[in-house]
Amino acid sequence: MDKVSVTLTVNGQSYSREVEPRTLLVHLIREGLGLTGTHVGCDTSSCGSCTVIVDGLAVKSCTLLAVQADGSEITTVEGLASNGELHPIQEGFWEMHGLQCGFCTPGFLMASLQLLERNPDPSEEEIRHELEGNYCRCTGYHNIVRAIRYAADKLSAAEAVAGD
Amino acid sequence: MYPESFSYHAPSTLDEALGLLAQHGDDAKLLAGGHSLLPAMKLRLSTPAHLVDLKGLRGQLQYIRDEGDTIAVGALSTHHQIHTSELLGSRAPLLAETAGHIGDMQVRNVGTLGGSLAHADPAGDFPAAILAAEADLVLQGAGGQRTVAATDFFQGFFETAAEPGEILIEVRVPVQKGGSSYQKFYHPASGYAICGVAAVIEGTNGTVSRCRVGVTGVSDAGYRATAVERALEGQTFSAELAASAAEQAAAGVDPLEDPFASADYRSHLARVHTRRALTAAWERN
Structure with a gap:
């Protein structure tokens, strides 16, 4: 062909x-x-x-x-990272232990990017719903949800500073 | 996994796309979002020699337009666009609600209304909503356009009223009167509908004047549960009436059977979800 x-x-x-x-x-x-x-x-x-x-x-x-x-x-x-600085979503997964083996992590990071762009302040339920298309087979999802909340808080704090 | 080899075409006009279909006949397949077709091609269930990618037609076939009594939805509109459309959300909410139940965020970003309907997966979500909304489907062929009612469109297992050489270009959804709801029982792994029921109910002073119920996942094609509709119309709505009418949800239907759900279980799910859809739709009326 x-x-x-x-x-x-x-x-x-x-x-x-x-x-x-x-x-x-x-x-x-x-x-x-x-x-x-x-x-x-x-x-x-x-x-x-x-x-x-x-x-x-x-x-x-x-x-x-x-x-x-x-x-x-x-x-x-x-x-995602720029100038050697992790993106807040990556930092969230690091800080909140959002991964174990890490295989699924790149996909979760990219889907989370879209999620937070559309909904900068998602509830736990909204995070779980919007990430239905991503599977994690080892940590379970609790820490992934915490990681995304961490990123949401960090991004909104950065936004508030930028807006000052 | 990757598909079998094919020749790739990316027409930039509808005429060009129709010409490619005419030229290659059964050897050609249309590619819209590809979220049903590509998985089938990767499993070699579908092996088209020619793939006609419609991405060049997005400028023409990706729109959601207010046309007075009707909302016209271009066939290449994505599930996400439909789910988040303010126009549909306020004037034809059943379609918007149903789109939010399809696949997952990534799938909704790419999958299209036209692709989904033309594929006619018996477990797809849209057929239920399209039937209950009494939408019309516009098919474009080399010789011109024709309009097919939703009830005539779904004809069987992956089979529609579209003729070879025709392209589904638009879905025309009447502005909704009354309340609506889509109730779905998800396959726990795939997220497809084991059963999905869409209901629209209109009424005043407690009396149902009009009821439409579309069911997907239960039979080899989406269908209207007309016995349920008849049992409700002209009656005073009550939880008991909804429950007794819902008993007819799979009447006259030969239910699908697979390792996950027997025919009896599917019929049971159809009755339960019909009752829930009727109740929720009435509350929103």
Whole structure:
């Protein structure tokens, strides 16, 4: 089959690759671009380990063709920290022990980013509902919820300072 | 897992997309959000030789418009857009509520109304709402457009009234009168509907003047529970009446059976969720 050309901006950097049309976005990100922070868990759009942000939307990159994302701007877990400083969501997972083995964590971080962008002050119930598309098989979800509340508080405090 | 090889097409107009369907016939599949089709392709349940990606048509087919008595929803509108639409939330809330029960946040960001309806998964959520809302579906073919009522659209297991070469372009939802509710029993792993019931009830002074009930997940295609509707219309609403009417929720239906839910259990779920949907819809009337 003819290859197709795909151009993406990932974490601010532009990439062009020739891929088979059937190449999944997650495979291009991991194998084509070498950004292996994005994980493949279930590979059936259930577990959310492969969540990345495409043009502002959290998506499961195992269920998107790379060519569907042609021309888009993507943020992966590698793009969260800046200047050596962890993003408040990452810091929350660190401080609240929001992970054990860490396999699901990149997906949780990216989904949480979308959650907090849409709802900066979510209740525990809202966090649990909005993260239904992400599975954690070891810590359970209590500390993940605490980590996201930590990030919400930190982000709103930063916002308040910025607004002063 | 990855799909079998295919040729990829990304038309930028509807005519171009229709031309590709005409040219490749059964070998072509339309790709909207892809959240039903790609999983099927990864499992090699679906192996189209030609994939026609509709992303270039978002400018034309992604909208939610107020047209007076009707809200017109473009087929490429995502579940998230429908769930959070203020227009739908205030004027056709059943559709907005139902969209919030589909999949999860990431799936709702990508999955589309048109893709979901055209796929016609018997466990999909939208058929229940589309049936209860008495929406019309607009199909575009090479020879022109035609409109199909929701009751005629769902014909069986993954089967709709759309002819080969036609594209579902718009769903026309009448402005809702009365209260509505969607009650769903989730498959605990997949989140699909083992049973989902959408109800709309209108009435004054305690009397039901109009009732519509759509059921998904129970049969090989979404259906209207007309016996339930008839049992309520013209009657004084009460919890007892809702319960007795709901007994007819799976009347005349051959319920699906799988390792998770037997036919009897599915019928039971249909009755229970119909009672709940009727009660909640009446409270919102």
